Amino acid sequence: MAYSSGRMLLSQSDGPVSRFRAWVxxxxxxxxxxxxxxxxxxxxxxxxxxMPLLVVVYLSLTQRSQxxxxxxxxxxxxxxDSLSKNPLGMFGICKTLVGYFAASVGVHFNVENTFIxxxxxxxxxxxxxxxxxxxxxMLLAQQPPFDxxxxxxxxxxxxxxxxxxxxxxxxxxxxx
Amino acid sequence: xxxxxxxxxxxxxxxxxxxxxxxxxAVQVKNDQDVRIIRMWTVTAVTPFARVVELLRGxxxxxxxxxxxxxxxxxxxxxxxxxxxHLKLENIFLKNELNTAERAKAxxxxxxxxxxxxxxxxxxxxxxGSNAKVVYVDAxxxxxxxxxxxVVTPDGIVGKVIAxxxxxxEILLATDSDFAAGVMSPDGAVRGTLKGQxxxxxxxxxxxxxxxxxxxxxxxxxxxxxxFPRGFPVGVVRSVRDAxxxxxxxxxxxxxxxxxxxxxxxxxGVHQDIPxxxxxxxxxxxxxxPPDESKPAAPAAAGAAPPITEADKLRLEYQASGDAxxxxxxxxxxxxxxxxxxxxxxxxxxxxxAVVPASAGATPPAGATTKPAESTRHSNQANGEPTGSTKx
Numbered sequence: 134m135a136y137s138s139g140r141m142l143l144s145q146s147d148g149p150v151s152r153f154r155a156w157v158x159x160x161x162x163x164x165x166x167x168x169x170x171x172x173x174x175x176x177x178x179x180x181x182x183x184m185p186l187l188v189v190v191y192l193s194l195t196q197r198s199q200x201x202x203x204x205x206x207x208x209x210x211x212x213x214d215s216l217s218k219n220p221l222g223m224f225g226i227c228k229t230l231v232g233y234f235a236a237s238v239g240v241h242f243n244v245e246n247t248f249i250x251x252x253x254x255x256x257x258x259x260x261x262x263x264x265x266x267x268x269x270x271m272l273l274a275q276q277p278p279f280d281x282x283x284x285x286x287x288x289x290x291x292x293x294x295x296x297x298x299x300x301x302x303x304x305x306x307x308x309x
Numbered sequence: 310x311x312x313x314x315x316x317x318x319x320x321x322x323x324x325x326x327x328x329x330x331x332x333x334x335a336v337q338v339k340n341d342q343d344v345r346i347i348r349m350w351t352v353t354a355v356t357p358f359a360r361v362v363e364l365l366r367g368x369x370x371x372x373x374x375x376x377x378x379x380x381x382x383x384x385x386x387x388x389x390x391x392x393x394x395h396l397k398l399e400n401i402f403l404k405n406e407l408n409t410a411e412r413a414k415a416x417x418x419x420x421x422x423x424x425x426x427x428x429x430x431x432x433x434x435x436x437x438g439s440n441a442k443v444v445y446v447d448a449x450x451x452x453x454x455x456x457x458x459x460v461v462t463p464d465g466i467v468g469k470v471i472a473x474x475x476x477x478x479e480i481l482l483a484t485d486s487d488f489a490a491g492v493m494s495p496d497g498a499v500r501g502t503l504k505g506q507x508x509x510x511x512x513x514x515x516x517x518x519x520x521x522x523x524x525x526x527x528x529x530x531x532x533x534x535x536x537f538p539r540g541f542p543v544g545v546v547r548s549v550r551d552a553x554x555x556x557x558x559x560x561x562x563x564x565x566x567x568x569x570x571x572x573x574x575x576x577x578g579v580h581q582d583i584p585x586x587x588x589x590x591x592x593x594x595x596x597x598x599p600p601d602e603s604k605p606a607a608p609a610a611a612g613a614a615p616p617i618t619e620a621d622k623l624r625l626e627y628q629a630s631g632d633a634x635x636x637x638x639x640x641x642x643x644x645x646x647x648x649x650x651x652x653x654x655x656x657x658x659x660x661x662x663a664v665v666p667a668s669a670g671a672t673p674p675a676g677a678t679t680k681p682a683e684s685t686r687h688s689n690q691a692n693g694e695p696t697g698s699t700k701x
Contacts, residue, residue: 167358170434174444175366185437199319207326215351216437216445218471218481221344222334224437226327233323272334 153195157305162188162209170216181287183258185209187295189228190257191302193235194244202239206232220273227264231257247296254295258288343472352445352474359433359477360447367409372401416571419463425538426577427461428452432569433477442485442507444468448574449476457536459575465542465564466490466530467572478574483511483543483562491533492543494522495583500531501558503543509565511544513558518551522558529583538578 165184173180189209193202210228214221235257244250262284269275337343413429420427428448436443448454450473460467460480468488472479481488488505492513499520501513513528526546532539544560551557631638636646 163355163358166355166437167362169437170355170445171359171362174432174435200322203319203323203326207330211330211347212351212355213437215348216355216434218436218443218479218485218487220334220337221347222330222337225330226334229323229326229330233319273338 153192153306158192158205161192161302161305162205162212165209166212166216169213181290182294183261183291184298185213185224186228186231186258186261187254187291187298189232190235190254190295191299193232194239194250194253195306196236197239199233199236199240202232202236203229204232206230206235223265223268223273226268227261230264231261234260247300250299251292251296254292254299255288258291259284262288345472348472349474352472352477352479356433356445356447356474356477359445363431363433363447368405412571415463416573420573424579424581425575426579427573428454428576429571430454430478430574431571432480436479442482442488442505443471444480444482444569445477446480446572446574447477449474449478451475453576454478454574455576459537459541459578460572461537461541461575462564462567462569462572464567465544465562466537467564467569469536470574480572482565484509484565489534490537490543491531492528493531493539493583495527495529497531497583500533501528501555503528503560509562510547511560511562513560514555516556516558518554518556520556522546522549522556524549528560532580538575538580540581540583 162185165188168184169182173182189202189206192205196202196205206228207225210225211221213224213228217224235253238244238253242249244253266277266279269277333344416429420429430446430448430452432444433447434445436445446460454470454473456470456473458470458473460469466483468480468482468485469490470478471481483490483503483505484507485505486507488503490503491500492503493500499516499522501516504512504514506512516522524546528543528546530537530539530541530543542563544562544564547559547561549556549558627638631646634646
């Protein structure tokens, strides 16, 4: 998809509207959760991937609705919480905010460009990790290390995977 | 007010959703209780998919590894591929069956050997957190699993059940930073609290610095925590450091070393004795058999070391004295020898490399008889067998 530099920063409301089929909203988050639960068990080097987060970012960016984005983030986050040993709400709050802000970006900017998607994926991963770290300290009174170097590295890797994933998910969209 | 809410509708909803989750979080943290129903919904929704995926993986991994990957290697034998293809498939199937059967057999043997009642389960997934040290197994509350039950493998402890759902259970691994268990050294002299650190190594805490712990020493569950029955291997000491106010002991967990596929959940624990030495597979030294006493002993080889203990010297003195007086000890045919002559008939001290006299050589030297017996005893102890039996 080629865009001029001016077109790249236009609001998406100026472009053609594309929507997901309803089943995508159930199946894709479920697959992301399953991936997170199942794949690192056999491929430990994929531990760094936060597939639910990438799905939240993508769905929120493309839905153009902040309310839909925050609910998508909340539901996926709570599902992830349910399958972890954390109290319910830790991932939920983080991903709610990620969903809201990603949707806000999606409303105001065109996010079809791969480079912008890379940047957004990286930024939201780092934001998610920082927020989670703060919540662990403030709400759970834990002392996790502030491992920003790993976050930067994993953010970059997640961004690369995210860009590929977004490209694949684009094919599931139907233009209205 | 209404116009304000309408104007900031999205922000208001965001704040409400965040607030609701904060509330949910606060309730859990304050009461130290879980909102079980939400977790149960999610686990119940995800478990069937995880089972299907595991089923597909179990069937396909062997196929991929043994057929598709070997496909390239067989390229040079392309002419024969069609002929052997179906045999390979059959072989793969049988291999998978065999692997499954062997795994199940090993687990079954261990299950039958330990006094505790256990339930076998297969790991079907890991926790969804990025640094999660939890796994899910396919046995749940319908199978009798309850929260707090211990999870082990034949190698050692794995973790404990932190949540039991109808179709699955959540296991907190020993490496998780929230994990703790009572442990002790084999002789029970050193007791401490095992803690996960979120890293591959485990820490034994609360061991006073005056206690002696050595690298390579094994630690076992003590049973004090009321979760793990006493006597299950925990790990081997990797490093020991004196710190204040306790020692800093790091263990290599033995239960997690070979990966996790099948585990046993202890549904009814029975404390057991701590084996004197590790139960892991170790090479067993088998000493040469002792000399046959019915046959005359061969003369000692030149250069063999003479008896060196005081008892051996004394026996030699008596032997030499008896020989000089024509007395045969142990026969009872003649009267007692004249012990006053013993000092006069003592043989001269033997040089280290001297040949042992024939009279002394009739009895195997101490080193030749005691060493094999000792080493046999040690090797038997290493296997937890009674002294005297030799295992090949």
